[in-house]
Amino acid sequence: MSAKLDAQGTLRGFKRMAPVSLFVVAFGLAFGVAAIQHGLSSLETLLMSGLIFAGASQFAALELWGPTLPLTALVATTFAINARHLLMGASLYPWLRHLPPGQRYACLGVMSDSNWAMAVGDHQRGETNVGVLFGGGIALWTAWMLGTCLGVVFGSGISEPQRFGLDVIMGCFLLAMLVGSKHKPSLALLLPWCVAGGAALLALYYLPPNAHVIVGALAGGLTGMLIPQANPQKET
Amino acid sequence: MPLTTTTALLAILIMALTTFTTRIGGAIIMSRIPIGPKVEQFINAMAGSVLVAVIVPLAAQGDWGARLALLATLVAMLLVRKPLIAITAGVATAALWRLV
Known part of the structure; x- marks a missing residue:
């Protein structure tokens, strides 16, 4: 088994990701609107999408954005939401280790949920070209930026966002990601999620501001780690 | 800061x-x-938990427009499993609620 990255493979990956990218434009638009409503400037919004390129963590950052920026909470929340990348990158390591380090980290730098899933499929079929990860990532990034730009333009033109329900985009997006992150909602995760919700509420009322996200994430993570897995082979 | x-x-x-x-x-x-598997279990459970920890306070502290929007998103997501449709349903619910 080996791996290679070339221009043709990257272009093929870009094209294969095009249908998914259309949806990403819509999500980017939602983020652009939400970010402007939360008081970010156009430049800040575009930089967030361009440099972070991770939807759920960007939406969650908006929730913490305010007159004082809680840097620790922002970093911890970003890490907790994107920690799944660690597992995704680890799962692709047997494939990517055959690439020169520069190419390997370039591919991982644009790794997102959709191109990762396609890359896992390619690797399992014995494909050696990692173009779907890199080219697909570039397609997703381009779509995310395009959508964010549209959202910034659109969002700047609305004066009363609450009237149109636009202030709830962030919560609805995160909830949709939560339900849809797995194809079948796993019952084994319901207990950690309930613990996380309870802990977050307690922290909201009894702990300093912005502690609730970290407290909930840790409480849920620990619960998930401690409950016995009924069928460990089924876990991906 | x-x-x-x-x-x-x-x-x-x-x-x-x-x-x-x-x-x-x-x-x-x-x-x-x-x-290891324990670390993997921790990360898998934490990924959803952090979203729960953001969403639950939104419902607890939001108005009924926000609460019903989240409910509509959840129901739509469980029924059709299409995030864009679910988010649109949520936003429309909040807009309609505040119209009344």
Whole structure:
């Protein structure tokens, strides 16, 4: 088994990701609107999408954005939401280790949920070209930026966002990601999620501001780690 | 940290570095020691938990428009499993509620 990255493979990956990218434009638009409503400037919004390129963590950052920026909470929340990348990158390591380090980290730098899933499929079929990860990532990034730009333009033109329900985009997006992150909602995760919700509420009322996200994430993570897995082979 | 243009850009840069670290970190860790099942369970449970921890306070502290929007999103998501439709349902619910 080996791996290679070339221009043709990257272009093929870009094209294969095009249908998914259309949806990403819509999500980017939602983020652009939400970010402007939360008081970010156009430049800040575009930089967030361009440099972070991770939807759920960007939406969650908006929730913490305010007159004082809680840097620790922002970093911890970003890490907790994107920690799944660690597992995704680890799962692709047997494939990517055959690439020169520069190419390997370039591919991982644009790794997102959709191109990762396609890359896992390619690797399992014995494909050696990692173009779907890199080219697909570039397609997703381009779509995310395009959508964010549209959202910034659109969002700047609305004066009363609450009237149109636009202030709830962030919560609805995160909830949709939560339900849809797995194809079948796993019952084994319901207990950690309930613990996380309870802990977050307690922290909201009894702990300093912005502690609730970290407290909930840790409480849920620990619960998930401690409950016995009924069928460990089924876990991906 | 008070919100200024500089601190906002700094925060975005640090969040970007954090995210990049998670993207390349998995491969770097694997090249030294494999990630064990307990760590994997922790990360899998934490991924959803952090979203729950953001959403629950929104419902607890929001108005009924926000609460019903979240409910509509949840129901739509369970029925059709299409995030865009579910989010649109949520936003429309909040808009309709506030219209009345």
